[in-house]
Each structure stands twice: as C-alpha cells, then as structure tokens.
Amino acid sequence: MKETFFRTLSWLHTWAGLLVCWVLLLIFFAGSLSYFRHEISLWAEPELHRGAFQDYQANQVVSQLDKGQDYIESHSPAEAQRWLINFPTQRNPMLNFAWQLPPEKGQRRGKIEQHTALADGSDMITHVRDSRGGDFFYRLHFDLHYMPAITARYIVGVCTMFMLIALISGIVIHKRIFKDLFSFRQNKGARSWLDAHNVSSVIALPYHLMITYTGLITLMLIYIPWTVTTAYPEDNQAFSKELNPARQTEKASGISAQQVRLSQLLPQVQVQWGDAPIKQVMVSNPKDQNSQVTFYQNTGKDVTDESTLLVFSGVTGELKYASPHEVSGAVVTYDTMMSLHTARFAAPLLRILFFFCGLLGCAMVATGTLMWAIRLRQKQQKTIEKGEKVGLGLRLVEGLNFMFILGLPLGAVAFCYANRLLPADFATRSAWEVHSFFIALCAMGIWAFIGRSRRHWQVALMLIGALYCALPILNAFTSPSHFIDNIQSQQWALVGFDVFAALFGGAMLFASTKLSVMVKTLQKPNRKNVASDKKVIPKSLDTRYATKLATSSPLEEVKS
Amino acid sequence: MSQIPTSNSPISATTVRPLSGYVQAAIRWIKQERTQFGLQVFVRASAALLAGYVAAATLACLLTQVLPMPRFESTLTANMLAFLFYAIAIIYAFCVRKTWHAWRDLTLFSLLCFALLKVCGQ
Numbered sequence: 208m209k210e211t212f213f214r215t216l217s218w219l220h221t222w223a224g225l226l227v228c229w230v231l232l233l234i235f236f237a238g239s240l241s242y243f244r245h246e247i248s249l250w251a252e253p254e255l256h257r258g259a260f261q262d263y264q265a266n267q268v269v270s271q272l273d274k275g276q277d278y279i280e281s282h283s284p285a286e287a288q289r290w291l292i293n294f295p296t297q298r299n300p301m302l303n304f305a306w307q308l309p310p311e312k313g314q315r316r317g318k319i320e321q322h323t324a325l326a327d328g329s330d331m332i333t334h335v336r337d338s339r340g341g342d343f344f345y346r347l348h349f350d351l352h353y354m355p356a357i358t359a360r361y362i363v364g365v366c367t368m369f370m371l372i373a374l375i376s377g378i379v380i381h382k383r384i385f386k387d388l389f390s391f392r393q394n395k396g397a398r399s400w401l402d403a404h405n406v407s408s409v410i411a412l413p414y415h416l417m418i419t420y421t422g423l424i425t426l427m428l429i430y431i432p433w434t435v436t437t438a439y440p441e442d443n444q445a446f447s448k449e450l451n452p453a454r455q456t457e458k459a460s461g462i463s464a465q466q467v468r469l470s471q472l473l474p475q476v477q478v479q480w481g482d483a484p485i486k487q488v489m490v491s492n493p494k495d496q497n498s499q500v501t502f503y504q505n506t507g508k509d510v511t512d513e514s515t516l517l518v519f520s521g522v523t524g525e526l527k528y529a530s531p532h533e534v535s536g537a538v539v540t541y542d543t544m545m546s547l548h549t550a551r552f553a554a555p556l557l558r559i560l561f562f563f564c565g566l567l568g569c570a571m572v573a574t575g576t577l578m579w580a581i582r583l584r585q586k587q588q589k590t591i592e593k594g595e596k597v598g599l600g601l602r603l604v605e606g607l608n609f610m611f612i613l614g615l616p617l618g619a620v621a622f623c624y625a626n627r628l629l630p631a632d633f634a635t636r637s638a639w640e641v642h643s644f645f646i647a648l649c650a651m652g653i654w655a656f657i658g659r660s661r662r663h664w665q666v667a668l669m670l671i672g673a674l675y676c677a678l679p680i681l682n683a684f685t686s687p688s689h690f691i692d693n694i695q696s697q698q699w700a701l702v703g704f705d706v707f708a709a710l711f712g713g714a715m716l717f718a719s720t721k722l723s724v725m726v727k728t729l730q731k732p733n734r735k736n737v738a739s740d741k742k743v744i745p746k747s748l749d750t751r752y753a754t755k756l757a758t759s760s761p762l763e764e765v766k767s
Numbered sequence: 768m769s770q771i772p773t774s775n776s777p778i779s780a781t782t783v784r785p786l787s788g789y790v791q792a793a794i795r796w797i798k799q800e801r802t803q804f805g806l807q808v809f810v811r812a813s814a815a816l817l818a819g820y821v822a823a824a825t826l827a828c829l830l831t832q833v834l835p836m837p838r839f840e841s842t843l844t845a846n847m848l849a850f851l852f853y854a855i856a857i858i859y860a861f862c863v864r865k866t867w868h869a870w871r872d873l874t875l876f877s878l879l880c881f882a883l884l885k886v887c888g889q
Contacts, residue, residue, distance in 0.1 A: 424847055424850070431823070433824045438841065449839045537843045
C-alpha cells in the first residue's frame, strides 16, 4: 500500500478507526452502561424502591416456592407458556413471581408479567411502570434500534472487525508504547489529543483487545456459520443441542396433567447442590404432559458463562438433566470468553473497573476522532484563512463528533428523565423513553448544524452536566426513597446510580469551565501573539483555536 | 474498428470525436495519481473484506475437520480462531507489495483450503 509496512499500518489505523468511529462510540457507550443493566432497570422502576428489598434466606425457600406456585396458578392466565420464580440475588434483591405470555404476532418472545413480593410477605406489588430500563442499553449494544436485529448484528460485527484491525495496527505503529503511558503533554493542541488517545488506549489495552475479540465470539455463529455446516452436514440442530444441552425444551403436548409441587423437588436439588443458593425456578409448559421444571443455581463469581442447572419433569418430578461438572477445554474457553465479555461473574468493584475501562474505550474513540478533525482543519487552515469555505468532509466530521460525543450522554440522561416524567400509565411509555434517547441524539445533530465552535461545546457540556447533576434530585422527587433513605436501607445500587450521575455531571461541568477558560485565554493574549505573527485572525472561534495548534502533524511525528 | 478510419463523412465524425474524447479523458483520469491510489484502495479493501472473509472461513472449516478433537470441540475452536485469521488476512491484503496479489493470494489460499477440505472430508 504505502512504502513501508509501518506506514501502511499507520494509514490502515487511521481509516479503519475513522470509518466506523461513531457507531463504535455508540456501541462502547451502550456496552459500558450494560454492565449496570440490572441496576439501571431497578432505578427505572421506582415502585419497587420501598418495602420490596430482601436477602436470600435458605430456610424460607420452601415456603416461598409454595407461595409462588399458588400465586402464579391463581393469577396467571391458562395460556401462560412459562412460570418463573426469581429468588433474591445480590444484584436483584427481590422475590418475583412472573409468567410469560405466548408471543403476539410478529414478536419473537412473549411478554413477561412480573409481580414482586413485599419483604414482609404481606402483599404483592402488581403495578410497575412499563420501562425497558437497562435492557434498552443492553439491546442497543448489539441490536441497535429501528432496524431488524439481524441486520444490526451484521453492522455491529463489521464495525467490531474494523475495531480489531484498528487495535492491531495501532499497537504496531506505536513504537514507544511504554514511554507514552507516562507522557501527557497538556495544552499542546493536537499533541495533547494524541497523548490522550494514547493514554486511554494503552492503559486499558488488554481490556480493549479482550472486549473486541470476545465481542466477535459472542455472535460468532451468526458471522461465520460455515464451520457448523461443514462439521454437521446433516443437521445444525445437533450442534446447538451440544452447545446448550439443557435448552431443548420439549413442545407442549396439549394433554393436560397435574403439575408437581415445586417444593417437593427441593430434596433432590439439595442432594445435587447442597446448600448452594437458587437463583431461579422456571416451569415451562405448565400443567402439560411435557412440562419441565428447571432450577438455576446462583453461581455468583465463577468465571464461566454456562449456568449450573437441574431439569426435572414437571409431572413426575424425575430428574432429567444435570449440568455436567466436567466439560471439555474448548467449551470452557468459549464460556470464559463469553463471560469475560458480559462480566456476569464480576463483583461490584470489578464491575466498576470494567465500566471504567469501557468509558476509557469511549474516550479512545472520541479522542481519536477529535484528533482527526483537528488535523483536517490544520490541513485546510491556509485555504480557510484566504476566506474560502470549510470543506464538506471537515464539516461532516466536526458535526458528527459534536452529535455523537455530546448526544450519547444527553440521550442517556433524556432516557432517565423520560422514565420519571412520562405518566406511569401512559400506554406507549416504554417506547417513548427509547424515542427520547434518539430525539436527544438528533437534537445534538441539529445543534451541530447551527454551530460547533468551542463556545457551543462549552454550553452543551454545561447543559448536559447540569442535567446529570440534577438526576439525584429528580430521583428524590419521583421515587419513594431518596439518596439518604437508600443509604440507610443499604441499597447500594440506587446510591451508586446517584453518585455516578453526580460525578459524571460534575466532570462535564468541569470540562465546560475548563473550555471557557481556554476560550478566554485564546481570545485575549493569543490575539496579540497571532497578530504579531502577521496572520489574519479569523472571526469564528473554532478556526481561532486551530491556529494555536502545533504545525507538525502528530501522526507524522509517530511515524518518524 | 473498421469504421473509425472512415471519418471523412460528416456523420461519423461527429459521433466518433466525442467518443474518443471520452476514452482519452477516461485514460487521463485513470493515469492520475489520485485515481490510481483510489483504485488501489478499492481493490485492496474489497480483497480484504471479501476474499479475506472467504479465506478465513474456509480455513476455519478445514480446521473443523483436521483438528484432533471431537467434532463439537473442533467446531468451537475453529470458529473462535476464525476472526484471528480474518484479521491477519485483512492486514495481509493491505501490506502485500503488488495490489492485485491481494486478490490472487487470498483466492489461492481459499482454493487450497477448500481442496484440502474436500480431501479430508471423505
């Protein structure tokens, strides 16, 4: 391509990164938030914030199972496909009884109706606002939105492959990888952005590599299905059966049968698992000849994605399947890769670290594309000074930067506000919460049309920062328990949400004030400096800061 | 071709002159450095994305047959490695010295894997 291997990869790094950077930013952002999927979901359902929190109690399991079975039998419609009893876990400290209705036309999964027990066992919470909560960000991460899921997954896959290439080529062109970890040159224009790009990439480099590759692996059977068709020429079902031996639930026979009492199965469960906590009990095709009961263990911190489960016949109570203790190396590798990506094993502190690494990934993408915009502007500086129009490419890049870097945080905060401010019984409220995310994103796009100068960045950052800082206040007014209550009742997920919102908002406000200082200093002394250099002072602010940039191109510096 | 020299008649002159003008303009356009670079990028990028994918996928398919494991495990292993092969193929397509070699080498590699797959599959 270019003269040397090094230069070729440098070129490849630029283009592989830039072509998909805004989609990557969206994926990184949604993915980082998905680490706290359950916590966001909990926050989005304030009806559950009072009276429902409880811990797992081993001696209560029998009575809870009995109560749950009776409750579901008397409340669920006869056509329910599944019954679910969710026991309290660390991240979901509530007892839920739920059932899944058959899927409606055009939908793949049926709706799940979920009722939550009050901690004192006195009553059930039946009316919870309709919200997708953290699941929205989880789906956004790989299914995007407003398009068929399969199309979105191909788009995400291609972008991930670009990311992998950008990472590999980035490592190759980065000669001083260790030295640059400790160098950050402040207020040096493009050089500072390059340093920020290097630091955010290198600090979390193992994470970036891991998350990109395991991301491809989570959907590998969609991206490269040919291996399965080669190895299993007769039928693909055999492969998926080996992959998920327990998931092959039998179809309903249509012959009704007496459902076994769930609590009667507990002695068998204890023989297998001892006193290990149970996470969920699922009854598929209840009251049918082919009914199955599945017990899921709360495995907590195992670094593997495969769930430990027991499957019983729902009629006779006979044990039909127990997840194996010994599995092959390939399966363990695959499970570990999946689990590393989803971080299901992670305890709170490790989860925060993963989240922080995810944000560093966002920073890596954002600084990379900001640096590109600055370099483009540098290149066009002379023609701009002559009074010619700014090129379309540059305007597009700067506009998209403005739209995505500011629009994604704004979208997330708009989602939270919509969740609390839309009426709780509004029919399509969960859809409108999602729309509000994209409306906010588009609003930033329109703003980018009007102006993208430093002044605009500063105002937008201040606005978004203020909205984030006000989230704890919003929560205090629109949920039954405020920040202090949550500390007293030790609801660290809700406390953490408030703390994070305030910190994130604070950081944005800090960036905003930093920018305003820079704008002022650029206006005053630099005007003299530039004038003494006998350069024309352009009127708009964004061209003014470009004049301050170092003249040498940062990437050229790395190349040499 | 035989009609072009007979450009004495007024009708053929008006039709041929702009045509040859287009051809010359096209040749000039192709000889431009920018276009050359653009074409090179197009050929290499298409080789990387398409031929690279096919090469990685066929190699992975071959591995499902030749790895000394039960077929379920070899399928998983091969599929997990396929993305590494794809990444290598993409970088190769951009780094090989001659542009058209990107297509040639990756296609030949796929054919080789496919042939081996046919041999091993029996």
